[in-house]
Amino acid sequence: MKIQQLKQKVYSLTNTKSTKQLKKSYLELVKEKDLRLKESWISIYNTLKLIDNFNQEQTGKMIAKEYGFRSLNDSSNFCNLLDNVKSLGNLFNSLEKRIDNLNTKK
Secondary structure, rough: OOEEEEHHHHHHHHHHOOOOHHHHHOHHHHHOOOOOOOHHHHHHHHHHHHHHHHHHHHHHHHHHHOOOOOOOOOOHHHHHHHHHHHHHHHHHHOOOOHHHHHHOOO
16 A cells, blocks of 8 residues: 555544644654654554544444343344344434434534
């Protein structure tokens, strides 16, 4: 991957538009890095991906706990699967309510 592509991915993950803005908003991320080097951008990108993956994992755990999803494995029965389908329906209903609330606030 070229350095310009890495920069664009980093900008996308940080909601920034330039290196100057990145330095200002994410000083701890760019501290002691030479942003002329591809390796620095790879390091920043990998750090951001780790953070993003962790956040997604935590969000998934929170949703599973809040809506009662069960982990399924080879010994799971049909009732466990139906419970997850019900939980999925509850999650969708909750999302629809949130979207409706957002639309009425506009």
